Amino acid sequence: MTEVSRRTILAGVAATAATAAFTSVVPLQALAQDKPEVEQIPADDLKAFIGLSEKLTGIPAARLAPGLTSPGVDPFEIASVYFNTAKKVHSFNPMIQAFKAASTDEAVATFMKDPKTLYLCRSIILAWYLGAWYVPETLEAEAMSSPEAKANKLLATGKPAAKRYNMVQCTVISPKTYSQGWVWRIAQAHPMGYANSRFGYWSGKPPDMKDFIS
């Protein structure tokens, strides 16, 4: 039996992301046909989503959504954007309600054993880190495909070996999520086209890690 822990979750996510050295990004316009309405999210559902995200990502809830569970100010409100994106998946609401009933590591372990929620959890982790949405079915197909199938897929691209990349489709959820992905903070960097450091920052000492993740 596979041990279920945040380490295995992240390993699965890493495996997905590592093979997606170059990801295929669905153009933003393609989402125009699927526009979720901006409706008020029930406060306890959002809180549960943050609690679940904390366990999945390893990032404290107070940093994912300041102000929601402890005093603080959340100027970006990214949590509601990810909630509204994830809720389109059928298994999302039952998972949230189950987590509300039992907000424990064991509950998360249960989600990891169930294929209906395993890949959804991976999608949520990737959303927080990369600001992009990987449809759970895509992640599942990627995980399930055999090494031979993956190799054949690469060959079918017709490209030279050095230029073959496994394409895992994702969608950048919004310009804001692109800039707020946690991967940038952990890398002590910033995304292309977006930097809020002071003019002349390149000539100074780089900020400490704590300044990125606090």
Next chain:
Amino acid sequence: MNSLHRPFLRFIATLTLVVLFYSITLTKGRAAGQAGLQQPQDFNVAVTCPDVKLQAINQIDFTKILALQKNGILGLPCDSGFASDGTDLTTNLQHGFDYYSWLTFLALNSPASGAAIGAGAPDAPTVWETYKQLPDVMLPKGKPPVDWVESSANPLVGVNNQIVPEGCPDPKGRMIIHMDMEETYNEPFKSGPLFDQNGNYALFVILLNEPMFEYINHRRLFNVEGQEAFDSEISFPNGTLKPDENKKGRVGAIMIKASWKLMKEGTDFGKNVTPKYHMIDGLLYRPKAPEICRPVKLGLVGFHVGHKTDTRQQWIWTTFEHHDNVPTESEEKNGIPSGTTFSFYNPGCKASDCPVNQTPAGSWEPDVIGWSPFPENPKFRSQIVRTGRSPVFPDDDVGRLNKMFQAAPQIKNTVWKNYDLITTQWPSGHCAVDAHPENLPDATCAPFPTFLANSTLETFSQPQQQTEMRGDPDAGVPLATSSCISCHNNATTQHRPASRSDFTYILEKAKSSKLN
């Protein structure tokens, strides 16, 4: 000989003591002066700061506000205040900032004579109209600006010690609108001009208060060479509630950007017309026009305030608009009542003929397109809608706040009831109190709300239309969609290599004293 020596020696001793005394005094004074030159608080006006702490929106006490506003500018907040019960902090802080913004608006728009807002005529010169205009600070050939004149000396003097361009008469209190400066008719980053429904440019002015002006003046930051020679970090004076030994706080640096509409006699002012705008007399300065300096009547349509404070080192950013500027997206979608008119939108024009939020084609300079006020057949009229997150919170707290202030006794029968606060943008991170944040990853300190645009001042960089929101209440592209703090974070001086200029683009307008 002894009888001569003793008096002589006494004389020498006395002279020595005198010389020593004066040299000590002068040295101390010089040192104090030099030390003073390095202290940004030197030119910061000391005031009794009004109490702006807001516990809840339903606790706004208009009797207290009336008392605060009794002496006009003395009601100007030194810093913001907020409820601090720890819950729902974002909403409570926003309430506090919006309340602060209204008090700031009332104080700055109070008559320059010192009376309370609403006490004067609709066109009584306001406090902020006695500040210095940018063209009077950043002069051609890097010349030093002329001194600040205390407005109390002559409240009708208008813009502070205006420099009168050649070809213009004595302004006599009229504001000179420098159309030879592109920023007067073209929006930030050359994003386009705004034309009203009469075919006239919206006109933009930038002014600085005394602490901000004196900081630039005394450090010689008004020209490129002065900026090169300045070897400290530029840090404008803070507004502060912290009392000094005389129990006074400080005002801090304030910069204003206002947008004006040309007023039409018979429609906007004149006999039997109830004024809806705060109006001023202006002089439209266009050196290449047949009439170089043309008298005009201007109405205030947009009003930005940037205020640097102790607790918000990235400044607090406030913006107001006139009611009649533009409809919101929702209003347009739901249908605009028949007979409603706007300054920058025509309800009777179809989308195919009047595409929304578009800039005009072709050249934008007034002299190139041959523009003259109130053209008979205007080539272009802007069709503008306010887009993006409006209101900021679903409970429309700012809408309620607007209604409360507009119904206040000193406002409700004046033109000021026609002005709405859009919202206040403020840095929300812990770094907001840090005067020397060094090299943080986010020097903007997480502004909230993320985006902010005035439909007359950032017309073409407003957030996206709601149809594109995709579940994100802030539909915009960071660093492309308008955000006061994010944009101003990139402001620098004019000299090379440039340095940070503490969230103002004013220093970028400096000229060189060496170039011909």
